[in-house]
Amino acid sequence: MKSVETFVLPGDVKKINFDVFSGEIEIKRSESFYIDAQEGDFALESKGAAVYVSREKKRLMASQKAKITVYVPDGPSPDVRVRARASNVDIDAGLYGTVTIDLDTGKVAVKDAVADVFVLKGSDVDAEFIGINAKASFTASVSGGDILMNGGFAARADLTIKGGNLGVWESDFESMDLSASKGNVQATLLGSEKDYSFKLAAKDGMVNRENSFGGQKTVKAYAAHGNVFMDFSYMKGKEKQKNDDDVAEDSGAQIRA
Numbered sequence: 001m002k003s004v005e006t007f008v009l010p011g012d013v014k015k016i017n018f019d020v021f022s023g024e025i026e027i028k029r030s031e032s033f034y035i036d037a038q039e040g041d042f043a044l045e046s047k048g049a050a051v052y053v054s055r056e057k058k059r060l061m062a063s064q065k066a067k068i069t070v071y072v073p074d075g076p077s078p079d080v081r082v083r084a085r086a087s088n089v090d091i092d093a094g095l096y097g098t099v100t101i102d103l104d105t106g107k108v109a110v111k112d113a114v115a116d117v118f119v120l121k122g123s124d125v126d127a128e129f130i131g132i133n134a135k136a137s138f139t140a141s142v143s144g145g146d147i148l149m150n151g152g153f154a155a156r157a158d159l160t161i162k163g164g165n166l167g168v169w170e171s172d173f174e175s176m177d178l179s180a181s182k183g184n185v186q187a188t189l190l191g192s193e194k195d196y197s198f199k200l201a202a203k204d205g206m207v208n209r210e211n212s213f214g215g216q217k218t219v220k221a222y223a224a225h226g227n228v229f230m231d232f233s234y235m236k237g238k239e240k241q242k243n244d245d246d247v248a249e250d251s252g253a254q255i256r257a
Contacts (some may be wrong), residue, residue, distance in 0.1 A: 005036070005037045005038075006034055006035070006036050006037075007034060007035045007037070007044055008032070008033070008034045009033045009034055009035060009046070009051060010033070010046070011032075011033050011073065011075065011076075012049060012076060013033065013046075013049055013050065013051050013078055014049040014050065014076065014078050014079065014097075015049060015050040015051070015078060015079045015080075015081070016050075016051050016053070016070060016072075016078050016079070016080050016081070017050060017051065017052045017053065017081045017083075018053045018054070018081065018082040018083060018084060019052070019053070019054045019055075019083045019084075020042075020053065020054065020055045020068075020082075020083075020084045020085075020087055021055055021056060021057040021084070021085050021086060021087070022055070022057075022065050022066070022085070022086045022087060023042075023055050023065055023066055023067070023068060023084060023087045023088075024065050024066065024067040024068070024087070024088050024090075025068055025070075025082060025084060025087060025088065025089045025090065026067070026068070026069040026070070026090045026091075026092070027069075027070045027072060027080065027090070027091045027092070027094060028069060028070070028071050028072070028092045028093065028094070029071070029072060029073070029074065029092070029093040029094045029095075030071030030072065030073055031073055032071065032073055033071065033072060033073050034070075034071050035051075035053070035068065035069065035070050035071070036067075036068070036069045036071075037066070037067075037068045038066060038067040038068070038069075041055065041066070042054065042055050042066065042068050043055070043056075053068060053070075055068075057085075065086075065087070065088070072094050072096075074095060077095045077096050077097045077115075077116075078096060078097060079096065079097040079098045079099070079100075080096055080098075080099045080100070081098075081100045081102075082100065082101045082102065082103070083102045084101075084102070084103050084104070084106065085103075085104040085105065085106075086104070086105050086106060087103065087105075087106045088106050088107045088108075088109075089101055089103060089106065089107070089108045089109070090108075090109045090110075091109070091110045091111070091113050092111050092112065092113070093111065093112045093113055094113050094114070095113075095114045095115075096113065096114065096115040096116075097115065097116050097117075098115065098116055098117040098119070099113070099115045099117065099118050099119065100119040100121075101119065101120050101121070101122070102121050102122055103120075103121075103122035103123075103125050104122055104123050104124075105122075105123060105124045105125070106122075106124075106125060107125070107126045107127070108120065108125060108126070108127035108128070108129075109127075109128050109130075110127075110128070110129045110130070110132055111128075111130045111131055111132075112130070112131045112132070113132050113133075114132070114133040114135070115132070115133070115134060115135070116134075116135050116136045117134065117135075117136050117137050117138075117139075118132065118134045118137075118138040118139070118154075119139050119140070120139070120140035120141070120142065120147070121140070121141050121142060122142050122143070123142065123143040123144060124142075124143065124144045124145050125142045125144070125145040125147075126145045126146050127140070127142070127145065127146070127147045127148065128148045128150065129147075129148065129149045129150070129152055130148075130149075130150045130151060130152065131150070131151050131152050132149070132152040132153070132154070133152065133153050134152070134153065134154035134155065134157070135155060136155055136156070137154060137155060137156040137157070137158065138152075138154035138156070138157045138158070138159075139157075139158045139159070140158075140159045140160065140161075141159075141160045141161075142160075142161050142162070142164070143161075143162045143163065144161070144162060144163040144164050145161070145163075145164045146161075146164045146165045146166075146167070146183075147159055147161055147164070147165075147166050147167070148167045148168075148169070149167070149168045149169070149171050150167075150168075150169045150170070150171065151169065151170055151171060152171045152172075153171065153172045153173065154171070154172075154173045154176075155173065155174050155175075156173065156174060156175050156176075157171075157173050157175070157176040157177070157178075158176075158177045159176075159177070159178050159179070160178075160179045160180075161179070161180050161181070161183060162180075162181040162182065163181060163182045163183060164180065164182075164183045165180065165183040165184045165185075165186070165226075166178050166179075166180050166183065166184070166185045166186070167186050167187070168186075168187040168188070169187070169188045170188050170189075170190055170233050171190070172190055173217065174216075174217060174218075175217065175218045175219075175220075176217075176218070176219050176220070176221075177220045177221075178219075178220070178221040178222070179221070179222045179223075180222070180223045180224070180226050181224045181225065182224065182225045182226065183223065183225075183226045184205075184223060184226040184227045184228070184229070185221045185222070185223050185226065185227070185228045185229070186227075186228075186229045186230075186231075187219070187221070187229070187230050187231070188231050188232065188233050189219075189230060189231065189232050189233065190232075190233055191217075191232070192232065193212075193215075193232065194214070194215060195215045195216060195217055196212070196215040196217045196218070196219055197212060197213045197214060197215045197216075197217070197218045197219070198210070198211050198212050198219050198221075198230065199211050199218075199219070199220045199221075200219070200220075200221045200222075200228050200230065201221075201222050201223075201228070202222070202223045202224075202226065202227055202228045203222075203223070203224045203225070204224065204225045204226075205223050205225065205226045205227040205228065206227045206228070206229075207227070207228045207229075208227075208228070208229045208230065208231075209229075209230045
């Protein structure tokens with residue numbers, strides 16, 4: 001049977017910092033502020049208004065992941081900083097200041113969380129941000145993997161990936177800048193086309209929509225070796241398929257010309 005240690009934390013914590021090797025990190029909303037550590041030899045330290053959680057590499061193998069869960073109550077919005085290797089990070093709901101995730105190999109799942117700023121960076125990362133609210137900005141810069149933003153809001157979204165795909169599905173924003181070196185950039189946008197200004201380009205691939213100006217929401221997207229596709233969520237079924245086929249055919253002809 002797995003052993004679990006529980007640590008009660010003061011309710012006025014303003015910063016939660018992780019430095020973890022091979023861990024399952026969970027952050028959840030709760031009525032009280034505490035930490036559950038499951039078979040993990042985690043070190044916890046509290047300094048003033050900050051909590052530090054660490055797990056050193058030692059002789060651990062990457063497959064030996066230990067689990068730590070932090071329960072954060074509604075109230076003062078803490079900053080969360082995660083620095084992790086060979087780990088998975090899961091943030092489920094909650095209200096935060098700045099959330100920074102720096103991950104070297106692993107998965108990230110953020111769902112229904114609200115923060116002033118979300119920042120993601122690292123190397124091989126598969127990340128999903130579902131139903132988030134980034135009141136100021138959501139920025140990501142990773143070397144490999146895939147990044148998905150689904151059904152959320154970001155005043156400004158700036159997402160960059162070297163080897164992998166970017167997807168933004170039915171999310172709201174004021175401005176968005178997407179860039180992939182080796183991979184596709186795809187978005188399904190809310191509203192109508194007249195709401196947007198587009199600046200789209202693909203060095204070695206297809207673009208399915210012409211550049212346009214005049215809309216209040218701006219979209220910049222670039223793929224060096226991949227395709228850029230921008231669609232609208234009101235298009236369904238055969239209507240969407242016909243639009244995709246027609247635009248792809250026209251764009252392909254333009255690129256080959």
